[in-house]
Amino acid sequence: MISNWSNLVARRDLLRELTLAELRAQSQETRLGWVFWLVDPLIMMLIYWGVVVGIFGRGEAYAPYPVFILCAMLPFKHFTSSLNGSAKILRGRDSLIKSIAFPTMALPLTIVLAGFSNFLFGMIVLLATAAAFQLPLTFLSMLQVLPLMALQLVLVTGLCLAVACFGALVRDLSGFLGHVTRMLFYVCPTLYGVDLVAQRFTKGALGQYAWSEWIPTLYMLNPFAILFTGYRDALFYGQIIELRSWALLGAESFVVLLLGYRLYQYFDRRVIKFL
Amino acid sequence: MTDDPSTELRDPLPVIDAEDLGIFYRLQQRRRVGIKRLLTGGGWNRDAPLLWALRGVTFQCHEGEILGIIGSNGAGKSTLCLALSQILLPDEGRVTVRGEVSTLLSLGAGFNRDLSGRENIYLNAAFLGIPRDEIEQKMEEIIDFSELGEFIDQPIRFYSSGMKSRLGFSVAAALDPEILILDEVLSVGDRGFQQKSRRRLESMMQRSRVIVIVSHSVPFLQELCTHAVWLEKGQMRGFGEAKAVLDEYIAATGGPGAEPTGANEG
Structure with a gap:
């Protein structure tokens, strides 16, 4: 059974059972259970808050920093956990893949969906933190979170489908992925805002060069930069996201999904010989 | 035939x-x-x-x-x-x-060791393409056939390999196969269970086209x-x-x- 859209729809029971099994397995054998999904982002937020604000004495421009950091950290964690899981999933389930005919695309999709469920729990923490700091958010600005989450799912799914194939083909990939995602964490506006990038490149030492004006524009081509900024517009600044950002993020996400889907379809049966 | x-x-x-x-x-x-x-x-x-x-x-x-x-x-x-x-x-x-092909190449291949036997029945059935409502109807029959008794609600990492195979066979036996492909599935459990599984397999064969x-x-x-x-x-x-x-x-x-x-x- 090849991995295509119609087979996935036909086997949607499998996708649901696999995702539920993944979540149950994560929570069932732990003391805290699903409560850990709330505690985990809270701990991460406290660590970054303590380091950036408490130790480095920065982040005053982004107060309240806990909400600011959560807006980027939660989608980034969904991305990294899904990516790392997808890189190993086909090799990890090789005996299953060689025993039962099913659309194997369900395996990386399950990783993405389980990660997204954890992300949703993180969003509860984010909304509670925003409420605790009494941020002046409007209903309309908060409503933008829904399409942002949908586009995040599309983008991460596309990337994970591609990485799942290459992870099966290239043993070393999962080792490198840790470094790539760490680099992305610092390159993307997670700890800082995009205004800092504009400030550094247009007013700093590079400001004397005419081309430096293009850097913030090029920087904002990164879909994660748009995504993180979008969450901050919606839940931190209480602003409406620019139409240009929606268009760019939407186009990039769907192109990535299409490429990831096509790539997976190409390698779908071929990759089994490598396992 | x-x-x-x-x-x-x-x-x-x-x-x-x-x-x-x-x-x-x-x-x-x-x-x-x-x-x-x-x-x-x-x-x-x-x-x-x-x-x-x-x-x-x-x-x-x-x-x-x-x-x-x-x-x-x-x-x-x-x-x-x-x-x-x-x-x-x-x-x-x-x-x-x-x-439609149903394959029994390896029993319980999709099991998650952290989940209970009962939860793994749903999971394994989903891999085999058996709808959830159908498996819910057959749940007690599957548990009885597997002879796992109260172990069914324990995580399967505590199961012996024979218990896992018995559970895997019991789920697979719920299949209504059109084309059945069998490999490595007859050596399940003790002699009593082997005879029982052989009889079940023969009944599955009678329902299959090929x-x-x-x-x-x-x-x-x-x-x-x-x-x-x-x-x-x-x-x-x-x-x-x-x-x-x-x-x-x-x-x-x-x-x-x-x-x-x-x-x-x-």
């Missing part, structure tokens, strides 16, 4: 039609490729020697037939099962399967099969009426083979 009076009404098209079927592995592909070798251009090894696990395999299987696949270890029996199950696609020739059985055991295949394929080193040594092919196999190998255990490789 060949004596079935409804033979004349059968679909003239074969249910399984393999024509010049070939599947190869690149020898280097079986090893994983490192990034360093990829960067130096040596990682993909498109010129690496090919190992043909199957080549030039041609046979047909019609409705009502039970096809046995026999051959020594490494003959290509399991690769043929993977091709018939459409897990692997042919590199050469073609294989057409008209109908059955493909892989075994090393000639007596087992002689008892059940109408037709047989004999594979050696990926090549087809014989195909036809089961008795003729199995007699040839006995003559060539000098013995009827082991008692049916269902444990197969190749």
Whole structure:
């Protein structure tokens, strides 16, 4: 059974059972259970808050920093956990893949969906933190979170489908992925805002060069930069996201999904010989 | 099943039609490729020697037939099962399967060790394509058949391998297969459970349009099969009426083979 859209729809029971099994397995054998999904982002937020604000004495421009950091950290964690899981999933389930005919695309999709469920729990923490700091958010600005989450799912799914194939083909990939995602964490506006990038490149030492004006524009081509900024517009600044950002993020996400889907379809049966 | 009076009404098209079927592995592909070798251009090894696990395999299987696949270890029996199950696609020739295939190549392959037996029944059934509502209806029957009793709500990492196989077989027995492919499924549990599973398997066979059985055991295949394929080193040594092919196999190998255990490789 090849991995295509119609087979996935036909086997949607499998996708649901696999995702539920993944979540149950994560929570069932732990003391805290699903409560850990709330505690985990809270701990991460406290660590970054303590380091950036408490130790480095920065982040005053982004107060309240806990909400600011959560807006980027939660989608980034969904991305990294899904990516790392997808890189190993086909090799990890090789005996299953060689025993039962099913659309194997369900395996990386399950990783993405389980990660997204954890992300949703993180969003509860984010909304509670925003409420605790009494941020002046409007209903309309908060409503933008829904399409942002949908586009995040599309983008991460596309990337994970591609990485799942290459992870099966290239043993070393999962080792490198840790470094790539760490680099992305610092390159993307997670700890800082995009205004800092504009400030550094247009007013700093590079400001004397005419081309430096293009850097913030090029920087904002990164879909994660748009995504993180979008969450901050919606839940931190209480602003409406620019139409240009929606268009760019939407186009990039769907192109990535299409490429990831096509790539997976190409390698779908071929990759089994490598396992 | 060949004596079935409804033979004349059968679909003239074969249910399984393999024509010049070939599947190869690149020898280097079986090893994983490192990034360093990829960067130096040596990682993909498109010129690496090919190992043909199957080549030039041609046979047909019609409705009502039970096809046995026999051959020594490494003959290509399991690769043929993977091709018939459409897990692997042919590199050469073609294989057409008209109908929905259910494969019992390995029991409980999709189990999650952190989940209970009951939760794994839902999961395993989903892999096999059995709808949730159907499995809910059959849940008690599956648990009874597995003889796991109160262990059913324990995580299966506490199960013995025999308990896991029993649970795997019990879920698979809920299948209503159109085309059934069996490999490595008969050696489940103790002797009592083996007899029970054999009876269940026979009832599944009666409901199937076509059955493909892989075994090393000639007596087992002689008892059940109408037709047989004999594979050696990926090549087809014989195909036809089961008795003729199995007699040839006995003559060539000098013995009827082991008692049916269902444990197969190749």
